[in-house]
Amino acid sequence: MEKVRWGFLGAGSIANRLGEGLMQVDDAELLAVGSRTADRRQALAERFDVPRQYATYEELVQDPDIDVVYIATPHNLHREHSILALEAGKPVLCEKPFAINVAEAAEIIAVARQRNLFLMEAMWTRYLPVPSEIKRMIDDGVIGQLTMMVGDFGFRGARSARSRLNEPALGGGALLDIGMYPVSFAAYLFGGSPTRIETLGHLEGGIDERSGILLGYPDGGLAVCYSSIRDNTPQECLLFGSGGEIRMPTPWWLTDHFHLKVDGEDWRRVEPGLIGKGFAHEVMEVNRCLKAGLLESPDMTWSHTMGVMTTLDTIRAQWGLRYPME
Ligand SMILES: NC(=O)c1ccc[n+]([C@@H]2O[C@H](COP(=O)([O-])OP(=O)(O)OC[C@H]3O[C@@H](n4cnc5c(N)ncnc54)[C@H](OP(=O)(O)O)[C@@H]3O)[C@@H](O)[C@H]2O)c1
Structure with a gap:
């Protein structure tokens, strides 16, 4: 091919x-x-x-x-x-x-x-160069053991707008659309599903407008995620480790660089790069997998997808949010 x-x-x-x-x-x-x-x-x-x-x-x-x-x-x-x-x-x-x-x-x-x-x-x-490089650094222990992630995704959308985000029948709300970005990123970096989930969500009209989510991982790892479709949040992601820190700038989900501080050294800028607005990388990953005869992408396995979906279900269950088709 x-x-x-x-x-x-x-x-x-x-x-x-x-x-x-x-x-x-x-x-x-x-x-x-x-x-x-x-x-x-x-x-x-x-x-x-x-x-x-x-x-x-x-x-x-x-x-x-x-x-x-x-x-x-x-x-x-x-x-x-x-x-x-x-x-x-x-x-x-x-x-x-x-x-x-x-x-x-x-x-x-x-x-x-x-x-x-x-x-x-x-x-x-997930397929962009920055998240891949950060994952590599974390797995290699560049900032020691990952202890905490703080990540958000929020923008101010109108309650009155005709948008799929406001439609319960289309699975609207913040969590499934944008709140899942930090939740999915946490699963990627911590390497699995959380062992503890605590959350508060504000529901209106059959969807979640904003929420705060705490995800606990083995060995004390913690992810603090928040999202909103009614508020302009900073859209930053901060990562703390036992031996350093990483700061992903706004918007953290589409950046060509990040800042790294290893204990005892100065902050430095790391530039893995980015093609255009980012979507080319996903296409390249699909093409690469198809040509290699793979059924799953190593960066997005079926079990990873199932783990994130399980977390999202647990969060919605705590809020009592069910969509009409469920
Ligand atoms: N927009 C983003 O920034 C973004 C980013 C990442 C992911 N996504 C994901 O992409 C998906 C689509 O989002 P979108 O923003 O592209 O939505 P959109 O602009 O509303 O487009 C939805 C598409 O789905 C088709 N469709 C089929 N049945 C439909 C129905 N009953 N109601 C509405 N549309 C129907 C429409 O079809 P026809 O062309 O056949 O008429 C349209 O082409 C979502 O799951 C979203 O999470 C979106």
Whole structure:
């Protein structure tokens, strides 16, 4: 496979952003887009010079020339659309959150396993050079043992806006959309699921507007995560270790550099870099895995995805937040 030929299932905001990233990857081709809405479909096809358009998702996944299907629909449809593509024999990159809850996530993974197909959660920030370099440093003990992480993701969105974020039926709210970024990053850095979870969430209109989350890890590790769709938070991430510190600047989830302080040395700037607005890295990871014949990305294994989904379920259970489809 010289060029990996992509099919986009959905043509909304994130599909356009991944399209920008895909254009920066030499061995990727955006072959087809499937979208129910003609205007949106045509706009994306024109923008990225996409040769094939489908008015239904069913037709898209049946295109024999597509090597991988990217699921870019709202959270509540990830299970249905991922399974649609997998059952048509297509490898899948599915947007985050991978599903509404862990039961749905398990269903998707079971189909990929049964069909022997590649499947990856599109937690796009995971594939950027900065998080990868920080993970390497932490695993190598550069700041000693990781003891604490403080990370947030919040912006001020209107309660009155017509947005999927405000819609319980689409799995709206802060946690599944942006709150999961620090939760997922903590799982990556601490290397597994928390052993203790304490949280407070403010719910309004069937969704969580803001929350604070404490995650406890073995050996005393602690992650302090907060998120909001009603407040502009600093969007920083601070990491403390027994032998140093790391500061990721605003916005921590999309940065080309970070600051490192090892005990006894001065602060220094580390610049792992970044291509464009970041989405190219995710495309490159999918292409790399497909060409290597992998079913899972080593940076985003199915068990990691299941662990994060379990944490998100536990957090929502503490708040008493259930979506209409659950
Ligand atoms: N926007 C971001 O910054 C961002 C970043 C990272 C991840 N994500 C994730 O990407 C997913 C999509 O987010 P988005 O912001 O791209 O959403 P969006 O702009 O609203 O686009 C949603 C897409 O899903 C399709 N769709 C199918 N059934 C739908 C339904 N019942 N209601 C609404 N849309 C439906 C729409 O379809 P048609 O084209 O077929 O009409 C549209 O193309 C979410 O899970 C989100 O967490 C978004």
